[in-house]
Amino acid sequence: MRRIRVKDEQAVIELRDTSYSYRGGEPLLQGMTLQVAPGSFHFLTGPSGAGKSTLLKLMYAELQATGGAVTLFGQDSRVMDRNAVADVRTRIGVVHQDCQFLDHLSIADNVALPLMVQGKPVGSDLHDLLAWVGLSDRMHAFPPELSGGERQRAALARAVILSPDVILADEPTGNIDWDMSQRVLQLLVELNKMGKTVMVATHDIALIRAAKPQVSTRILRISNKRLQSAGAEL
Amino acid sequence: MIADTLRLMIAPNKASDTVVPPTGFTARLTVFAAGAMAFLAVFALALSVSTGRLADRWEAELNSSVTIRISAPADQVEAQTLAVLKVLDQTAGVASARALEPDEQRALLAPWFGPDVPLEELPLPRLVDVVQGPQGLDAAGLRLRLAAEVPGAVLDDHSRWRAPLVDAARALRMLGWIALGLIGITTAAMITLAANAALAANAQVIRVLRLVGARDTFIAGAFVRRFTLRGLIGAAAGTTAGIVAIILLPNGAEGGFLTGLGFEGLGWLSPVLIPPLGAIVAFAATRAAALRTLSGLR
Ligand SMILES: Nc1ncnc2c1ncn2[C@@H]1O[C@H](COP(=O)(O)OP(=O)(O)O)[C@@H](O)[C@H]1O
Numbered sequence: 001m002r003r004i005r006v007k008d009e010q011a012v013i014e015l016r017d018t019s020y021s022y023r024g025g026e027p028l029l030q031g032m033t034l035q036v037a038p039g040s041f042h043f044l045t046g047p048s049g050a051g052k053s054t055l056l057k058l059m060y061a062e063l064q065a066t067g068g069a070v071t072l073f074g075q076d077s078r079v080m081d082r083n084a085v086a087d088v089r090t091r092i093g094v095v096h097q098d099c100q101f102l103d104h105l106s107i108a109d110n111v112a113l114p115l116m117v118q119g120k121p122v123g124s125d126l127h128d129l130l131a132w133v134g135l136s137d138r139m140h141a142f143p144p145e146l147s148g149g150e151r152q153r154a155a156l157a158r159a160v161i162l163s164p165d166v167i168l169a170d171e172p173t174g175n176i177d178w179d180m181s182q183r184v185l186q187l188l189v190e191l192n193k194m195g196k197t198v199m200v201a202t203h204d205i206a207l208i209r210a211a212k213p214q215v216s217t218r219i220l221r222i223s224n225k226r227l228q229s230a231g232a233e234l
Numbered sequence: 235m236i237a238d239t240l241r242l243m244i245a246p247n248k249a250s251d252t253v254v255p256p257t258g259f260t261a262r263l264t265v266f267a268a269g270a271m272a273f274l275a276v277f278a279l280a281l282s283v284s285t286g287r288l289a290d291r292w293e294a295e296l297n298s299s300v301t302i303r304i305s306a307p308a309d310q311v312e313a314q315t316l317a318v319l320k321v322l323d324q325t326a327g328v329a330s331a332r333a334l335e336p337d338e339q340r341a342l343l344a345p346w347f348g349p350d351v352p353l354e355e356l357p358l359p360r361l362v363d364v365v366q367g368p369q370g371l372d373a374a375g376l377r378l379r380l381a382a383e384v385p386g387a388v389l390d391d392h393s394r395w396r397a398p399l400v401d402a403a404r405a406l407r408m409l410g411w412i413a414l415g416l417i418g419i420t421t422a423a424m425i426t427l428a429a430n431a432a433l434a435a436n437a438q439v440i441r442v443l444r445l446v447g448a449r450d451t452f453i454a455g456a457f458v459r460r461f462t463l464r465g466l467i468g469a470a471a472g473t474t475a476g477i478v479a480i481i482l483l484p485n486g487a488e489g490g491f492l493t494g495l496g497f498e499g500l501g502w503l504s505p506v507l508i509p510p511l512g513a514i515v516a517f518a519a520t521r522a523a524a525l526r527t528l529s530g531l532r
């Protein structure tokens with residue numbers, strides 16, 4: 001596969017006047033312009049239903065912008081063929097809002113899934129990764145047996161197993177208690193310190209406040225269908 | 235590129251076999267359907283091959299041999315026979331001609347009249363057997379000449395009564411091929427239905443695989459491999475059963491029509507093609523179904 005080299009200053013994800021409306025619906029997102037610099041840490045916030053999940057889906061090409069452009073690692077997502085979409089997803093790890101596990105596979109297999117679909121061997125990295133998210137003793141369990149916090153950590157482990165450049169996390173602390181959400185945040189901060197670009201969608205202002213002392217973040221808010229910079233008021 | 239895709243889709247891949255859960259019901263359905271269709275395909279093939287063989291043989295006989303019948307008062311039979319042989323000697327396209335001996339005629343008639351019929355006392359026509367050369371003879375011309383020179387001789391070129399039989403055999407052979415085609419299409423349709431059912435049952439699995447970066451060939455391959463294998467196994471079992479059934483068919487009178495259903499010599503190898511064809515049909519049908527499902531998903 002031809003990988004387009006990302007120059008240090010070039011954005012890994014770029015929105016240019018991007019709009020989106022679900023089929024037959026009102027425009028949900030309008031005229032969004034954004035450059036996500038490599039190694040940056042972004043929060044994406046806004047009330048429930050504002051379109052945070054939708055915007056993340058545009059960023060890993062599950063949805064196509066209905067107006068403007070979305071560029072992933074320098075490639076315009078409108079002209080990417082199906083294999084290019086698959087390949088770009090190996091460079092963007094996603095923690096989905098609903099985790100998206102395969103319930104017939106163990107946690108270990110679910111976490112290793114991105115390796116398996118690439119035809120790559122599952123090595124000892126898997127154990128290190130499970131230890132890092134604190135799930136070593138749960139690796140043989142099945143997804144329905146996990147608590148909310150365990151599911152989120154397993155989803156994070158799966159998102160990073162291919163060592164992607166970018167991690168997109170959609171409400172990674174939804175439905176879990178405060179201590180556990182601190183732990184998940186800790187993992188995301190560690191990933192950012194390792195050089196990964198991180199984008200976290202959350203409606204949880206307390207989480208953003210907790211992150212501020214640990215990492216330099218940029219805070220975006222979806223308000224009135226548009227993307228705004230926030231920060232000072234938080 | 236195509237070979238690469240084929241390899242990706244057919245070569246065993248433990249990963250894609252574990253990530254897509256087993257589909258017990260559609261599996262058994264596919265094996266059974268492929269088996270039943272292969273069983274029928276063996277008979278359709280046997281029908282085509284046998285009727286084709288019969289048509290060819292009849293046509294060859296029809297073209298190569300004609301008979302001249304001489305009906306004349308007893309004292310003129312010998313003279314007219316000689317006259318016929320002389321005419322034939324001068325006719326282009328005749329390879330050989332020979333008057334049948336009374337013994338031979340008796341042998342021909344024995345099945346009909348019994349062995350003790352005093353043929354000499356019956357006013358039987360004399361028969362002259364004519365073998366045509368490769369270029370064939372001009373039947374109409376010969377008929378005219380015989381009418382002029384040997385009034386008791388009638389040219390019987392068999393075609394009047396055998397031609398419709400040859401046509402019927404050819405039509406049956408065509409029906410056999412049509413049946414084979416329909417069996418192939420039906421197999422493809424059934425496997426498509428089964429594959430669609432399996433794909434629909436695994437919609438969530440397919441979605442997740444796509445989200446974690448699986449290419450279409452990986453996902454389609456998990457389904458294609460299974461259905462191709464099932465098509466092959468089912469068709470192999472059905473073909474074996476069909477061949478055994480044909481071997482067990484009563485095989486009586488030589489060249490009989492109903493009893494002649496079967497294969498001859500190397501023809502026995504032709505049903506061996508059915509299992510690979512079944513696998514190819516399963517491969518193509520499942521691949522099309524999988525790629526269609528995937529195209530609705532980014
Ligand atoms: N597949 C869909 N089809 C139509 N409307 C959708 C779909 N998914 C989400 N929406 C609508 O888009 C809006 C934004 O949803 P979402 O992006 O999930 O918001 P958020 O993640 O900020 O809560 C909501 O009103 C939701 O109902």
Ligand SMILES: [Mg+2]
Nearest residue numbers: 052053097170
């Ligand atoms: Mg959401």
